[in-house]
Amino acid sequence: MNRKVTPAALALAFSTAVTLAASPALAAGDKDKGDKEKCYGVALAGKNDCKAGPGTTCSGSSNRDYQGNAWKYVPKGTCKEIPSPTSPTGKGQLQPFQEKG
Amino acid sequence: MRGGGAGAGLSERLRGAGGLTVEERWAVALLDPEAPTPPDLTSWNGSDPGQRFAVYRNNVVVSLVESLAQTFPVTCELVGEEFFRAMGREFVRARPPRSTLLARYGEGFAEFVDGFPPAASVPYLADMARLEMHCLAALHAADADPAAPQVLEAALREPECLPALRLRLHPSLRCLRSEFAVFSLWDAHRGELEISQVNPLAAECGWILRSGLEVRLLPMCAGDCDFVEALARGNSFGEAAEAAAGDREFDLGRCLATLLRWGMVTSVNGIK
Numbered sequence: 001m002n003r004k005v006t007p008a009a010l011a012l013a014f015s016t017a018v019t020l021a022a023s024p025a026l027a028a029g030d031k032d033k034g035d036k037e038k039c040y041g042v043a044l045a046g047k048n049d050c051k052a053g054p055g056t057t058c059s060g061s062s063n064r065d066y067q068g069n070a071w072k073y074v075p076k077g078t079c080k081e082i083p084s085p086t087s088p089t090g091k092g093q094l095q096p097f098q099e100k101g
Numbered sequence: 102m103r104g105g106g107a108g109a110g111l112s113e114r115l116r117g118a119g120g121l122t123v124e125e126r127w128a129v130a131l132l133d134p135e136a137p138t139p140p141d142l143t144s145w146n147g148s149d150p151g152q153r154f155a156v157y158r159n160n161v162v163v164s165l166v167e168s169l170a171q172t173f174p175v176t177c178e179l180v181g182e183e184f185f186r187a188m189g190r191e192f193v194r195a196r197p198p199r200s201t202l203l204a205r206y207g208e209g210f211a212e213f214v215d216g217f218p219p220a221a222s223v224p225y226l227a228d229m230a231r232l233e234m235h236c237l238a239a240l241h242a243a244d245a246d247p248a249a250p251q252v253l254e255a256a257l258r259e260p261e262c263l264p265a266l267r268l269r270l271h272p273s274l275r276c277l278r279s280e281f282a283v284f285s286l287w288d289a290h291r292g293e294l295e296i297s298q299v300n301p302l303a304a305e306c307g308w309i310l311r312s313g314l315e316v317r318l319l320p321m322c323a324g325d326c327d328f329v330e331a332l333a334r335g336n337s338f339g340e341a342a343e344a345a346a347g348d349r350e351f352d353l354g355r356c357l358a359t360l361l362r363w364g365m366v367t368s369v370n371g372i373k
Binding site (some may be wrong): 004005007009010011012013014015016017018020022041073 | 116249250253254256257260261264296314338339342346353354355356357358360361362
């Protein structure tokens with residue numbers, strides 16, 4: 001199955017990859033939290049990025065879906081459009097909230 | 102449990118029928134609803150120890166099944182909650198946790214599903230469990246910083262070193278090859294793809310990785326898996342490229358660009 005790959009082909013692929021990876025269109029924005037916002041009430045149980053329960057600030061510590069004091073990073077500007085069945089507004093919120101009964 | 106009395110040695114007293122210690126009999130009885138309540142149990146308030154033990158036994162199994170349901174959410178959706186929980190109970194009894202870390206429980210579940218006759222009508226179920234176990238492993242994998250861009254640029258300035266270059270990959274990165282469309286099915290069940298667009302019987306390959314705190318599933322071609330697996334075995338860049346070249350779909354530049362852009366290349370060695 002193996003075919004010989006010439007050094008020239010390796011060099012071309014390597015330089016293409018470095019260029020492609022550096023282009024803004026392809027750059028992954030995940031490492032940079034600048035384009036994200038903390039959104040409360042939209043994380044599923046155990047999938048929160050941080051803050052849940054009194055005194056804890058632990059990733060993955062929420063134990064109910066859509067917990068009002070657990071947040072998740074979401075793309076900026078989208079938090080208040082994400083449905084949250086527990087939220088009094090029906091959407092995610094930028095601050096922790098008391099879940100409706 | 103009462104302590105050993107005077108006379109007979111403690112270890113003899115603790116060993117009952119079948120040569121099991123009290124702890125071993127306790128562990129067996131916890132997972133087997135048919136097993137009798139371990140003897141020597143007492144309760145502080147005079148309530149029936151048998152009944153109390155039955156509650157405890159039920160909680161052990163239910164909580165482990167719950168942990169499986171959280172680790173394998175799409176596997177669960179594919180067969181429905183009731184079927185999944187029944188299958189989970191069988192697994193919990195056959196393969197109880199070997200570690201105190203519940204967060205990693207589920208090793209061997211996919212193989213169990215493979216050999217679970219009632220699940221045979223959903224042929225892709227075991228591969229979905231495999232995919233979700235990879236997600237769990239990727240989530241808990243060690244952190245590693247991506248290689249600095251200057252290192253990659255330095256490698257480009259020495260093209261004669263490229264074939265022998267050693268690329269180290271991020272600890273979260275893993276590959277899955279399936280005869281079924283498990284990556285598309287997973288997307289569809291997460292609401293990111295219309296289920297009517299998915300043909301479950303189409304073979305798929307892909308990568309599972311973690312970027313920041315988020316696990317990502319990337320459908321890729323077979324060559325991309327060959328390439329990553331060759332690098333993981335310790336092969337050089339040139340050898341890995343050759344291992345993947347059998348796949349006509351494979352595009353080395355695009356494959357490497359995807360690895361770089363997700364921060365999956367953590368070190369580059371072999372530049373003079």
